[in-house]
Amino acid sequence: xMKKDVxxxxxxxxxxxYEATKMAKEAGAGYxxxxxxxxxFVPNKSFEVESFKEVARISNIIKxxxxxxxxxxxxxxxxxxxxxxxxxxxLEAVDDELLxxxxxxxxxxxxxxxxxxxxxxxxxxxxxxxxxxxFGLVLIMSxxxxxxxxxxIEESYARLREAKELIGDRDIILEVDxxxxxxxxxxxxxxxADLLVAGSYLYGHEDFKQRLEALLR
Numbered sequence: 001x002m003k004k005d006v007x008x009x010x011x012x013x014x015x016x017x018y019e020a021t022k023m024a025k026e027a028g029a030g031y032x033x034x035x036x037x038x039x040x041f042v043p044n045k046s047f048e049v050e051s052f053k054e055v056a057r058i059s060n061i062i063k064x065x066x067x068x069x070x071x072x073x074x075x076x077x078x079x080x081x082x083x084x085x086x087x088x089x090x091l092e093a094v095d096d097e098l099l100x101x102x103x104x105x106x107x108x109x110x111x112x113x114x115x116x117x118x119x120x121x122x123x124x125x126x127x128x129x130x131x132x133x134x135f136g137l138v139l140i141m142s143x144x145x146x147x148x149x150x151x152x153i154e155e156s157y158a159r160l161r162e163a164k165e166l167i168g169d170r171d172i173i174l175e176v177d178x179x180x181x182x183x184x185x186x187x188x189x190x191x192x193a194d195l196l197v198a199g200s201y202l203y204g205h206e207d208f209k210q211r212l213e214a215l216l217r
Contacts, residue, residue, distance in 0.1 A: 005195055006185075006215050007031035007064050009177070010055065011046060012199030017054035020203065021061065027209040031062040031086075033177070033197045036079075038069030041093050042146030049078050056083040064195075066116065066177070068145045069093065073102040080109040088114030088139050088175075091129060092121060103134035112136035114175070118145060119153050123162040136172055137195075138163055142188075143178030152179025157191045164192030185215035 006029050013020035021032050034055055039045040055063055064086040065079045072089035079087055087106045094102065099115075106113035114137030115129050129135060140163055142156035156176065164174055176188045177197035185196050196215055202208050 004189055004193075004216055005030040006202075006212050007033040007062075007175070007195055007197045008202050008212070009033040009035065009197050009199030011035045012203040014204055017047070017051055018057055021055045021058040023208060024202075025058055025061045027212050029061065029212060031064050031195065032058070033064045033066065033199075034079075034084075035066050036069060036075060037146055038071075038075075041070050041090065042068045044146050049075065052079055052082050052084070062086065064088070064114075064175075064197075066114075066139065066197075073098060073105055076102055076105055080106065080111055084111060086112040086114055086137055088116050088137060090116050090118070090145070091125060092118060096128075099129060100132060100134065103129075103132065107134055112173070114139055114173075116141060116145075116177075119143070119156065119159075123159050123166060126163065126166060130166065130170065130172070137175055138167060138172055139175045139177060140193075141178055142176050142180070142184075150179055152181075152184045157187060160188055160191040160193055180215065182211070182214045186217060189216070 008024040035046050037046040062085045065084045067089045076087045103113040113135050116139035143150035173194045175195040176193045180196050180198040181201040
C-alpha cells in the first residue's frame, strides 16, 4: 500500500520558491507541487517555467508539476530537463495523439506521467488514457483549475471513489487538488486519495508542520 502524503502547493507561498520548497521538506512533506498556467487553457498565469529552477535546487523531495496549458508536450520537456519527477497535464487540453506523445516524453525521462481532469469532466473519460499504460498518476481537481484559494467542491468525494475504482489494482497514484484542509483532506483519503495538494491551508501559517501532519491523521 502506498504511503499517504501531502504535496504543499507553491501557488500559495508568500516567500521565494526556494524557501517555500525548503519549508515543505523540513516539515516532512515528501512532495512539492508546482502549478504552471499558460493563460490560455485557464484564464490566469502563474509561475514562469524557468522559475522551476528554484524548486529544483532542493533535493530529496519529489517535484510534482501540474501543467494547466495547451501544448503540454513542449512544457513537459522543459520541466523534465530541470528535474521534475512527476508531470501532469489535462485530458481536456489534448487529443489522443498529443496525450500519448506527451505521456511518452515524460516516461522516456524516467518520470511519472499524470493525467488530470476538471470538476465537470466525467471521471469515466479517464478510462481510455489509463488503458494506455502510460500513466502513473491521476489528479482529480476539487476546484476549477486556474486560481488558488477556492472552496472544495463537495461532489469531489464521489469522484475520488469513482476514480479509485477505475484505477483498480494498477500502480497509479490518486491525487486531489483544491480546497484541501484539516476537514476535507482526511475525508479525501477515506475516499481513496493517496496524495493531497494543499496550499493556503499550509503556507502563511506558523504551524505549517502541525497543519501538514493534521491532514494525514
